[in-house]
C-alpha cells in the first residue's frame with residue numbers, strides 16, 4: 001500500500017462529502033462475522049473485505065462513517081489507536097468463538113447453565129418460545145434488538161452479557 005496515495009484518496013473523499021479531514025473519534029467497533037459471516041465495504045476507501053468495522057463520529061458531521069482500521073486511523077489521526085481497537089475486537093472475537101463451543105448443563109426444569117468466572121449464566125425458555133438469559137443480577141430478553149427465539153441466539157446474548165460489545169463515547 002502506498003501510504004501517501006492512500007491518504008490523499010481518503011482526504012479527497014472526505015472533501016467531496018464536505019466532511020472534516022481530522023478529529024474524528026471512534027464510538028464502536030464490531031465484527032461483521034459475528035452472525036452472518038459477511039464482510040463489509042469501507043465507506044471511505046471502498047475496500048470490500050473489511051471484517052472489523054470502526055464506527056467514526058465527528059461533532060461537525062451529520063452522520064457516522066463506518067470504516068476499516070487504516071481509514072479509522074487516518075480520520076482520527078492515530079493509526080496506533082485504531083490498531084489497538086482492532087486488537088481488542090479480534091481478541092473478543094476469539095473469546096466469542098471459544099464461548100459458543102462450551103457445553104451447557106441442563107437441569108430438570110429445562111434451564112441451561114454455564115459457569116463463567118465463578119458465577120452461573122442461566123438460559124431459560126418461556127412458553128412463547130422466547131428465551132431469557134441472566135448472569136450476575138442482570139438479565140436480557142433480546143439479542144441485537146430482537147426477542148431471542150432460539151438457543152443459539154440465547155448463547156450469543158449470553159456472551160454479550162458477560163463480555164459486552166466494544167462501544168462507548170470515545171474509544
Ligand SMILES: [Zn+2]
Pocket residue numbers: 042043044045046047067068070071
Ligand atoms: Zn477504508
